[in-house]
Amino acid sequence: MILxxxxxxxxxxxxxxxxxxxxxxxxxxxxxxxxxxxxxxYNAGDRLVKPGTDVWPIMISQSFQGxxxxxxPLAISILVALLYQxxxxxxxxxxxxxxPLPRWSIFVAKSLFGxxxxxxCLILFSGLxxxxxxxxxxxNPSWGLDNFFSMLTNSFLPIxxxxxIASFSIWSIQNWISxxxxxxxxxxxxxxxxxxxxxxxxxxxxxxxxxxxxxxxLSLAEITxxxxxxxxxxxxxxxGVVFLLSVIDAQKYFKSKAD
Amino acid sequence: MxxxxxxxxxxxxxxxxxxxxxxxLNVPDQSIYGFLGPNGSGKTTTIxxxxxxxxxxxxxxxxxxxxxRHQRLSILQKTGALVEMPSLYPHLSGFQNLELTRxxxxxxxxxxxxxxxxxxxxKNDAHLATKKYxxxxxxRLGLAVALLNKPQxxxxxxxxxxxxxSGIKEMRELIVDLHRNHNKTIFLSSHLLAEIEKMATHxxxxxAGKCVFEGKLDDLQRVLGKNIIVFKVSDLLEAENIIRAHxxxxxxxxxxxxxxxxxxxxxxxxxxxxxxxxxxxSISVFNIAPEAGDLESLFIELTEPSPL
Numbered sequence: 001m002i003l004x005x006x007x008x009x010x011x012x013x014x015x016x017x018x019x020x021x022x023x024x025x026x027x028x029x030x031x032x033x034x035x036x037x038x039x040x041x042y043n044a045g046d047r048l049v050k051p052g053t054d055v056w057p058i059m060i061s062q063s064f065q066g067x068x069x070x071x072x073p074l075a076i077s078i079l080v081a082l083l084y085q086x087x088x089x090x091x092x093x094x095x096x097x098x099x100p101l102p103r104w105s106i107f108v109a110k111s112l113f114g115x116x117x118x119x120x121c122l123i124l125f126s127g128l129x130x131x132x133x134x135x136x137x138x139x140n141p142s143w144g145l146d147n148f149f150s151m152l153t154n155s156f157l158p159i160x161x162x163x164x165i166a167s168f169s170i171w172s173i174q175n176w177i178s179x180x181x182x183x184x185x186x187x188x189x190x191x192x193x194x195x196x197x198x199x200x201x202x203x204x205x206x207x208x209x210x211x212x213x214x215x216x217x218l219s220l221a222e223i224t225x226x227x228x229x230x231x232x233x234x235x236x237x238x239x240g241v242v243f244l245l246s247v248i249d250a251q252k253y254f255k256s257k258a259d
Numbered sequence: 260m261x262x263x264x265x266x267x268x269x270x271x272x273x274x275x276x277x278x279x280x281x282x283x284l285n286v287p288d289q290s291i292y293g294f295l296g297p298n299g300s301g302k303t304t305t306i307x308x309x310x311x312x313x314x315x316x317x318x319x320x321x322x323x324x325x326x327x328r329h330q331r332l333s334i335l336q337k338t339g340a341l342v343e344m345p346s347l348y349p350h351l352s353g354f355q356n357l358e359l360t361r362x363x364x365x366x367x368x369x370x371x372x373x374x375x376x377x378x379x380x381x382k383n384d385a386h387l388a389t390k391k392y393x394x395x396x397x398x399r400l401g402l403a404v405a406l407l408n409k410p411q412x413x414x415x416x417x418x419x420x421x422x423x424x425s426g427i428k429e430m431r432e433l434i435v436d437l438h439r440n441h442n443k444t445i446f447l448s449s450h451l452l453a454e455i456e457k458m459a460t461h462x463x464x465x466x467a468g469k470c471v472f473e474g475k476l477d478d479l480q481r482v483l484g485k486n487i488i489v490f491k492v493s494d495l496l497e498a499e500n501i502i503r504a505h506x507x508x509x510x511x512x513x514x515x516x517x518x519x520x521x522x523x524x525x526x527x528x529x530x531x532x533x534x535x536x537x538x539x540x541s542i543s544v545f546n547i548a549p550e551a552g553d554l555e556s557l558f559i560e561l562t563e564p565s566p567l
Contacts, residue, residue, distance in 0.1 A: 004365065008362050008365055011362060012362045012363050015351075016351065019350050089349075090346055090349065091344055092346045092348070093346075094307075094342050095342075095345075095346035095404070097310075097312055098312060098335060098338075098340050100332050100333075100364065101364070102332065252314075
């Protein structure tokens with residue numbers, strides 16, 4: 001019975017979240033972002049693209065640079081905080097932790113749902129960007145935007161998946177804070193502040209390679225620049241330690257009287 | 260009769276504030292145990308400790324003959340709980356809320372959801388979002404959630420608190436029905452004696468983190484039904500002799516230093532009679548006062564009028 005618990009818990013997380021704002025956000029955020037990039041290239045493409053240049057690298061950097069510097073860390077902060085907010089507001093922890101299930105298992109299942117949702121958003125976004133390329137190709141065949149499927153499987157998806165894993169440490173930090181604090185403003189403002197700091201330090205601070213909120217954009221630089229900062233390893237290490245601590249916290253921590 | 264819950268000398272503090280101070284309780288199997296105490300006396304804390312929701316380093320809570328510290332999960336399998344406000348997702352219907360918990364626990368058939376809705380008489384409103392529920396409906400649904408895993412023991416924290424009179428009546432009938440027809444042992448907290456008196460078979464009274472009375476409801480009524488009165492007299496020995504010679508009253512205690520004699524009396528008329536008797540025998544009575552015992556002062560606190 002306990003073997004199927006993660007599946008059951010994920011399903012019940014989905015049942016809970018499916019009736020909230022969360023799925024709308026998870027679908028509309030990638031969609032709106034992809035739409036904005038499409039509209040930019042559609043209207044100003046002639047100015048941005050010089051004749052004879054390879055447009056795919058432009059598509060890729062347009063897609064992922066702003067996303068990984070700003071929007072992904074912010075989206076993680078908002079999504080994770082929203083997921084936990086539903087539980088905090090319903091005073092759910094005392095109920096969940098009095099069920100005949102190990103506390104850590106409930107926490108892990110709830111957490112993983114958020115991380116999987118972020119992965120879903122990134123993969124959806126990759127698909128939407130390739131679709132946007134297809135539409136741009138119809139308008140400007142001279143840009144040479146073709147080979148959509150191989151671009152999707154060889155460039156967009158690998159970048160998205162790598163960015164997803166690189167965001168593991170951001171997620172694990174936001175996940176812990178969102179669980180720990182009832183007040184929605186705390187994880188949100190922490191995420192916002194850290195994202196802004198990340199956007200500043202990426203300009204040239206020498207220790208940026210250890211700042212989790214810069215990991216996604218560094219993972220993009222690894223792919224496009226052909227360099228290695230061991231970002232995936234660092235993200236998994238830092239994120240893994242933080243997540244482990246949060247699991248121990250969930251197993252040990254007893255919510256305050258107000259919950 | 261076996262005890263389902265045994266708590267032995269339980270201490271608990273919230274950031275240096277002592278909440279439980281050597282609490283000892285025994286909840287018999289198949290009882291409705293009324294856990295009575297004024298607000299802030301430590302009832303909810305005790306319930307949280309019973310469910311493992313508050314930290315306890317000692318091994319002094321035994322439920323179903325298992326140590327809570329070591330076998331929490333197997334105890335929780337046989338326990339259903341409703342702590343403070345029911346935990347419900349407001350955007351989901353009553354039915355969906357039940358289904359979430361049922362799936363999470365696992366191994367419970369879908370028909371059980373219908374069954375518990377039937378027990379708490381919520382079938383007709385099950386498909387309404389719980390944010391549209393009244394507090395009484397929320398409490399009943401919370402009870403339904405607690406019943407999902409067919410628990411032997413139900414732990415309910417102030418289940419009638421904040422309900423309107425008809426809500427209180429419904430909840431009370433439900434609790435009695437669960438006890439009588441579904442063989443549940445029910446551990447029920449309240450700050451109102453009147454509420455507990457209408458349901459409980461056994462009572463434990465908590466004051467400042469200590470159990471000051473535990474026993475059957477009848478025993479409590481026997482203890483509380485009498486007045487305990489202290490007389491301050493001019494001659495203690497003589498007074499004692501006169502009372503023994505002329506009445507059949509029980510002398511609870513005497514205090515030589517203060518010349519005080521403590522009696523248990525049935526009525527106010529009896530107080531006047533004792534006073535007259537002493538005066539007739541030339542003993543001066545300086546003071547007559549009810550003894551502010553633990554239980555009696557507590558009794559006053561607990562008997563603020565109940566809404567029903």
